[in-house]
Amino acid sequence: MLAPRVRDLVAAVAAALPDGGAELRAQLVAATVADGGATHLDVTVPDESPRLEHPDGPLPTVATVVDDAGELVGEVQVWVRDGLMVGVEQTWYGDTPPTGWPDLAHVRVG
Template sequence: MVERLLSADFPGAQELRLQIDDAQVVGRWGTGSVSVDLRVSGDAPASPVSSGVAPVEATVVDESGALVGEIILWTQSGLLSGLEYAWYGDEPPRRLPEVKRIVLAG
């Protein structure tokens, strides 16, 4: 999923791509949450992306093409730090969406 998000081209994306192999899920955001914290180990270069939300717009659509959420990639000090599934609706998702359901803007 992170590879799909980082297939978008923006300043600093290349450095974030180099971190993927060294990124690990280190925790969930809460009981039952599908959003996760990431930690990058190793010596991959830091990205010039500011801490916070990476500049990539990724929406999630269902089988009929209806918008059901978005995926947000978080960074801290130039390193991958989180993957958030912000869903639209009353029921939280039980798992992350299939990669084919992610639509990148632009």
């Protein structure tokens, strides 16, 4: 199972997809973490899950991360392969990587 913060982030990305991300939201129910940490998660979902109609790679939705002052500090990307979510990645701008996943209040999806 994905941690609540990560689930919320992926759900926000799904909601911004053209069709509301129904397939991605359905995958969230059974998604598990295979490996990862504070900046990258390898995710597995059952093969029988509904599949996204999207080429392999990151989804086009931009989820930017801001600090308390509203300054841009990074992004969150959701990766898919063969229509299934395979990863969640957090990039950062600066020298110090994040130590955890951002709260949804610090994320702007669009």
